[in-house]
Every structure is written in structure tokens, then in C-alpha cells.
Amino acid sequence: MDQLKKTNVLKPKRKISLVVSDLSSSGSGRWGGAVRPFLLYKALKKLNYEVEVIGFVPHEQSSDIPPSEIPIITIPAYNYPKFIISINTLIKTIQGNIIYASKLKPTSFGVALIKKFKTRCPVLLDIDDWELSWYGGDDWAYRPSLKQFARDILKPEGALRNPNHPVYLRLTEGLVSQADVITTHTHFMQERFGGVYLPQGKDTTVFDPSQYNPETSRKRYDLADYRVLMFPGAPRPYKGVEDVLMALDQLNESDLRLVIVGGSPYDDYDHQLMEKWGRWIIKLPRLPVSAMPEVVAAAHIVVVPQRDTPAAKAQFPLKLTDAMAMGKPILSTRVGDIPEILGDTGYLVDASSPEQIADKIRWIFQNYQEAIERGKEARKRCMECYSIDKMADILSEVISQL
Missing domain, CATH: 3.40.50.2000 (Glycogen Phosphorylase B;)
Known part of the structure; x- marks a missing residue:
């Protein structure tokens, strides 16, 4: 019995870091914590996991998640090249030994993979949107002239300085197989990316x-x-x-x-x-x-x-x-x-x-x-x-x- 107690004491508690691409009022913060990442948070808490919600907020904005309801950690996000500093800050801040990335974006899944390559921690990926669908889906293509390409990279407001530009979204899609587990909430997305069907949930004790x-x-x-x-x-x-x-x-x-x-x-x-x-x-x-x-x-x-x-x-x-x-x-x-x-x-x-x-x-x-x-x-x-x-x-x- 003493040995069993000792084993239980030494067993580390698993902590999950929910990495969210955008916690601002125009991102996942827009409904004060009612959207997909925070449904995942509530479900994980029911399983008695220690959970932290961590993610980016554009440096000129703030989050609208009530801190008393769902504890969050926000990292100011800048465009490239300064975004590299934002990435490093978020990676150092992550404390979980499991990472759950919300959305197939460089600013969530991409960062989670960097952490995985450094620490070998498992990464789950939740896909609740087809991000490229906002740009034309499979038909989207980036074919700039050399001059336009230079502008997109070099100008302060150049398109390719945006960390979630479609070029980067497409590259991130190609890394889906690097996730240890994929969850998604529609059969359309499951057919496209594979993984486990995890439908939206509602707190039916609150919505009563x-x-x-x-x-x-x-x-x-x-x-x-x-x-x-x-x-x-x-x-x-x-x-x-x-x-x-x-x-x-x-x-x-x-x-x-x-x-x-x-x-x-x-x-x-x-x-x-x-x-x-x-x-x-x-x-x-x-x-x-x-x-x-x-x-x-x-x-x-x-x-x-x-x-x-x-x-x-x-x-x-x-x-x-x-x-x-x-x-x-x-x-x-x-x-x-x-x-x-x-x-x-x-x-x-x-x-x-x-x-x-x-x-x-x-x-x-x-x-x-x-x-x-x-x-x-x-x-x-x-x-x-x-x-x-x-x-x-x-x-x-x-x-x-x-």
C-alpha cells in the first residue's frame, strides 16, 4: 500500500495547453468565451485536467474573455519579422505537457509544432474551419510578379508579413500529418483532414x-x-x-x-x-x-x-x-x-x-x-x-x- 501511495505521489499531473490563434475581440474573444476553444476547455476541465488557454492578441487590441470566467494568457502578436519574437515568447510560456492547437493556422498549430519538435510533447489539432475557404479554397493561388513579391515582403504593410497569409495557411495544411491526433466537428472537415469527429457541445445546465x-x-x-x-x-x-x-x-x-x-x-x-x-x-x-x-x-x-x-x-x-x-x-x-x-x-x-x-x-x-x-x-x-x-x-x- 505504501508503495502504491508513493507511486501516485510521484505520478505527474497532466496539464494541457490550449493554444488559440487569436484571443482578441475579433477572434475567439468575440463571444466572451462561448466559441469552440472554450468548449474544449470546459470539456477538458470535466475530465479533471489542468488546462491553460494561451494565444495571441494583435498588439493593438485586447482580449474580451472575462478573466474570472476562463483564465487566459495572451501574447502580443506583431507582423513579420517581429512575429518571430512573439512565437518565441509563446513557446516559452507554454507549460502543458500536452498541447491542443485550436485551428489549422500558423499562429496556433504552427507554433505548437515548433514546441513539439523542441520538447517531443504530443500535439492535438482541432480543426473547426477550413481556413483557405475564405480565399477560394483549392482554387486559391499566389502568383505575384517579382515586383509585387518584393512589395509583399519588404513593405511594412506587405501582405506576406501577415502570419496568417494564405501562403502560410496552405503550408500549414501540408503539416497536418504531424499532429498526433486530429479532432474536427463536421464530416466535411473529417473527410478532408481525417481525425476524430468531435461535435460542438453546449452546457445544457446553463442553457436550460x-x-x-x-x-x-x-x-x-x-x-x-x-x-x-x-x-x-x-x-x-x-x-x-x-x-x-x-x-x-x-x-x-x-x-x-x-x-x-x-x-x-x-x-x-x-x-x-x-x-x-x-x-x-x-x-x-x-x-x-x-x-x-x-x-x-x-x-x-x-x-x-x-x-x-x-x-x-x-x-x-x-x-x-x-x-x-x-x-x-x-x-x-x-x-x-x-x-x-x-x-x-x-x-x-x-x-x-x-x-x-x-x-x-x-x-x-x-x-x-x-x-x-x-x-x-x-x-x-x-x-x-x-x-x-x-x-x-x-x-x-x-x-x-x-
Whole structure:
């Protein structure tokens, strides 16, 4: 027995370093800790691992992650050539004996591999986006003239000074095989990069509809006079918000509103939507993660109208699990993994089809009690398949392979 106790005392505790490419307000910090890296953090904590979240923040920005909720370590990031200093600082700061890189980027996976080559520590890679899809995917090519190439390297704002330029993204893709384990959250990404399917999880004890009254929530956010279609995320063209707004034009029912929560941290796209369809839009500010269950409770229908693009196929929309956990009627599109995620618990239409969206909105409100029951089934499905506990179960098996 004494020998067993001595063995347990000497056994080192495994610490995992979650390396995140961008912890700023326009990166993973934009929802205050509700996006993929922090779901991984919560799942790992459930497994009783010691976990540190460490990553870059552009030197002119700051992180929006509440320090009291999720402890993070941020390293100022500069463009090349000064970025080499940032890399060295992050590598020296990493304390984990396992590294979990979030995103297939030089600023996360690339840095993790450097640490691996120096220390032989295992590296897991989580791929939650096809980064090159933002630049045209496999069709993207960099073919500058000699003069342009010189400008891209030598000018202070030259394109190749950006650590996440597509040239570097493509090179990093070629290093995927160097990861000890790959996890990803869609079958599209799994087919492309291999690895273990690790779907998005939601904390269903926090997102619990029994804790909120929809009418009270609507009153609090000045939505009591409307039938609320909610898009609880950052609008971008591939997310299909325009299709919902065109559907509202077709329905032309004065009490319908599309509520957009948070707006876009990337550009002025949501302002463009307001200019064209302002009469149908109510925009709520970006709110703390802790407020999101109450906000989603105010929705009559949550809309996730993804368009059929490579970027959309590569993603598992977090808005789906928000709505599922809160037991809401969900209207979405037949894109990527969405039909499989929802099963029979949501309503599906073809992508880029405002006419079908309009018809389905009308039908849902005409049969709203049935929609409510379907929302309850969505919550059950979320608890069984898409919870933080489910993520933890899969991660337990993944890490045991190391």
C-alpha cells in the first residue's frame, strides 16, 4: 500500500495547453468565451485536467474573455519579422505537457509544432474551419510578379508579413500529418483532414429553458410586440441572413422581426443589412455569455439559414446548439451536417430559398404548438449528442491514445 501511495505521489499531473490563434475581440474573444476553444476547455476541465488557454492578441487590441470566467494568457502578436519574437515568447510560456492547437493556422498549430519538435510533447489539432475557404479554397493561388513579391515582403504593410497569409495557411495544411491526433466537428472537415469527429457541445445546465420565461425575456429586450425570429450570431453573407429578410419582404407581416444579436466583429455587413432591410431588423448589442440563454428564450423561432458554400459546409453553427438546448423551434437549411445534427427536431428548407423560408415561417406559426413540441425534442437530442459531457466522453478516449 505504501508503495502504491508513493507511486501516485510521484505520478505527474497532466496539464494541457490550449493554444488559440487569436484571443482578441475579433477572434475567439468575440463571444466572451462561448466559441469552440472554450468548449474544449470546459470539456477538458470535466475530465479533471489542468488546462491553460494561451494565444495571441494583435498588439493593438485586447482580449474580451472575462478573466474570472476562463483564465487566459495572451501574447502580443506583431507582423513579420517581429512575429518571430512573439512565437518565441509563446513557446516559452507554454507549460502543458500536452498541447491542443485550436485551428489549422500558423499562429496556433504552427507554433505548437515548433514546441513539439523542441520538447517531443504530443500535439492535438482541432480543426473547426477550413481556413483557405475564405480565399477560394483549392482554387486559391499566389502568383505575384517579382515586383509585387518584393512589395509583399519588404513593405511594412506587405501582405506576406501577415502570419496568417494564405501562403502560410496552405503550408500549414501540408503539416497536418504531424499532429498526433486530429479532432474536427463536421464530416466535411473529417473527410478532408481525417481525425476524430468531435461535435460542438453546449452546457445544457446553463442553457436550460426551465429557468426562463419567454414572455419575460421578450419584455426585457423590448420584443414583446413582435413575433421574434432570432439569429444569435455574427451575420456574414454565407450565413444566409439576407434570405430570411427577403422572406420577410414576401410575408410582409408587420409584427415579424429578425433579431440579430451582437452583429459582425469583422466588417460593416450588418450595417448594410440595416440600410436595406432595417424595418424588419432589431439589433441587440453583443452580450455576455451568461446572458445568452435569456436572450435565446425570447425567440419564437431561431433561424440558421446557411448557404451552400465551402465555408458553411465546414462549420458546425453554434447557433444550432443554442437553440436546441433552449428547446426552440429551429428553421435551418439542408447544408453540410445540419440535417444530421437536427435529425427530426427542426425544420429544413433548401439553401438560398427565400420562398421556402417564407412558407415555412408561415407554417410554423400556424402550427406553433407542434413546433414547441419539436423544440422539446431538440433539447433532448442536444443533451444526448451535443452536450459538453458528450465532448468530454470523446476527448477522454482521444487523449487516452497519446
